[in-house]
Amino acid sequence: MHELSIAASIVEAVTESAAAYPGARVTKVRLRVGALASIVEDALQFCWDLASEGTPLAGAALVIKMLPVIVHCDACGADFEIEGVQTLRCPRCGQLAAGISQGRELEIESIELEEPEIAEPKMHQAKPVEEQA
Numbered sequence: 001m002h003e004l005s006i007a008a009s010i011v012e013a014v015t016e017s018a019a020a021y022p023g024a025r026v027t028k029v030r031l032r033v034g035a036l037a038s039i040v041e042d043a044l045q046f047c048w049d050l051a052s053e054g055t056p057l058a059g060a061a062l063v064i065k066m067l068p069v070i071v072h073c074d075a076c077g078a079d080f081e082i083e084g085v086q087t088l089r090c091p092r093c094g095q096l097a098a099g100i101s102q103g104r105e106l107e108i109e110s111i112e113l114e115e116p117e118i119a120e121p122k123m124h125q126a127k128p129v130e131e132q133a
């Protein structure tokens with residue numbers, strides 16, 4: 001099940017991005033997955049829960065957007081959606097399509113964060129005062 005290693009690398013990438021916002025909690029991660037990335041959505045959801053458990057991302061929702069395969073025809077310039085890679089023939093002009101222009105994606109589209117309670121402006125952050133004995 002390669003979804004587990006994918007989930008783990010998403011957790012890692014999101015944790016890195018979220019590090020720029022100290023104290024913020026990740027609530028939602030949106031993912032774009034191409035139909036050719038050979039990912040089973042349910043399996044990835046399941047693995048996401050496992051991979052995020054015990055990390056700052058625990059409880060964050062993973063929203064997976066599945067993208068259909070889109071093939072581009074060089075002959076007539078058409079972009080068309082296909083069910084599988086068996087038919088790479090352009091439905092408009094019948095030429096063999098040049099290449100797959102969408103379908104292999106596996107990328108983090110966005111991350112939603114919950115801001116921590118309003119922090120004091122950093123400039124005025126006082127050092128802890130030690131009580132005089």
Ligand SMILES: [Zn+2]
Nearest residue numbers: 073076090093
């Ligand atoms: Zn065509």
